[in-house]
Amino acid sequence: MPQQLSIHSPLDMHLHLRDGEMLKNIAKASAHTFSGAIIMPNLVPPVTNKEEVIAYKSRIMEAIGEESFEPYMTLFFKPSYDRAFLESVRDEITALKLYPAGITTNSEGGVSGFDVEELRPTLTAMSDLGIPLCIHGETNGFVMDREAEFVSIYEKLATAFPELKIIMEHITTKESVEALEKHPNLYATITLHHLLITLDDVAGGMLQPHLFCKPIAKRPHDRKALLEVALKAHPKVMFGSDSAPHPKEAKEACGCAAGVFTAPIALQVLAELFEKHDALDRLPDFISGNAMRIYGVTPPSKEVVLEKSPFVVPNDYNGVVPMYAGEEIAYSIKEVNVG
């Protein structure tokens, strides 16, 4: 019998479920195997009030159907949010997500400049209410430097709001890993693809649109730094796929959109990666335990049984091309047991 492996209540702490047809097409790819996920609010227009959060969550619940899955909702951060507003929406959300203006897909209404005094009322209220702040940390500088340049802003905010939990989203650099060690209130999510690829995979041979994402994959020494903290399930890092579907046509068009779709293969490939590095015992914390502790959440109980038998990844899932499309991966999903 092939080797089996059980993963309990996996969590994806950074997920794009989109809306409309795309939501219907891809929601189950996450909801089937994950127990819950932090849902990004960068719809068009972004999710910025209680009614929209509730409505978006209900559309998600409809899209996932019978699956046992908790969408942890977020609001699109605005410095205009006051304490009364945050108190009113507190029960509907798990975090706020801050985008620097114009930095990635649908982030046009984000924050410009990071003046601590301008942000103080909102961030103080979030800190008091125990609402974590998730940040897409990139400047508008040269593409390979954007995240490293943002680290000083992470550090400035972490210092100014020492009780605020700040999650550095989808970190890609050695500099971000180092910042994690310096500030007790800095945490991080790491994607699957940033553990696997560098810029070489995107643009070193042929140009590979399906591996193009923001932040862009960096250097080998950056990937090494990410792997080190992921494989030991550093207590401040969590898995967050940043799985970000775009229609096949938008990815392969001239001027392709940023985002890698990993939701349907993330658990299997993480198992393969952790096994290869003899770190399977750390996978539960990376993919569930750390997130439960950091966010203080208790997701629906789920057991995903993986089996070590080759699986050929489909060329697309309802028109969205996944990472490893058409390639063979080592693990298959044998069954999912709920409750």
Next chain:
Amino acid sequence: MPQQLSIHSPLDMHLHLRDGEMLKNIAKASAHTFSGAIIMPNLVPPVTNKEEVIAYKSRIMEAIGEESFEPYMTLFFKPSYDRAFLESVRDEITALKLYPAGITTNSEGGVSGFDVEELRPTLTAMSDLGIPLCIHGETNGFVMDREAEFVSIYEKLATAFPELKIIMEHITTKESVEALEKHPNLYATITLHHLLITLDDVAGGMLQPHLFCKPIAKRPHDRKALLEVALKAHPKVMFGSDSAPHPKEAKEACGCAAGVFTAPIALQVLAELFEKHDALDRLPDFISGNAMRIYGVTPPSKEVVLEKSPFVVPNDYNGVVPMYAGEEIAYSIKEVNVG
């Protein structure tokens, strides 16, 4: 009357004319406005003997028809070439082109390792016969480091063969510009696109396959270093477009081929660029004079009259998408006078 500008006998010291249908489709884009060009030998299979050079040149002459244009032919470098062979082919070629094995389009049969003693017989013979060596200088390292890592190989060869003219092809880095100053026998070609773009333009916003090339565009400080030597027409640099057509489908496919097609717009955009930097008086040396002196060639006399009136670049030339496709550039070609 719009401002006019005459360019005399422009030379493109690094050009891919391909073969077969593609050659027929794109040869005139260069032959109409340029007086001559160094023709790259990386066909499939590569051009490696006298008969192939002669046959390829005759196919080129047929493709350019009535245009007055000199194709300066090259052989695909192999360390097995001996003095007798080089003597026999001397009159048919202007240079040899060395590709590290597997480094770019159709370079599979190139050089692996750069052992001076292994290369000594061929390079000594080239040196004695006055045949320049053109090199695509990239290692197989991380994509952003490949050219800088190769500089030590350029320097090793320049030192070991001090009478051999070595042309660093399509340089993209500050490191290569610096090497130019250190060795009297190192020269360089610079493309149009590397004077204009950085990695930001390829992958900083949307992914842009039509700006994807090898070597990949680098950092802003690299572009600045290239601009400095180009705009002053540094006596050791020459224009070489590396215009490299691929069918539209191959550029926009998932896993797109490397190469930017600039031949039809190179002169106009160079004029615009040099004018913007108040360096129009240096353009003749960058685009013709330096190459004539370095290579010792006298191309057919041609006057290209540019006119400062906007030109909308076609979306494609016989199925090949040019740089600036669909965009407006400042200069148009008014007329070309031969002889």
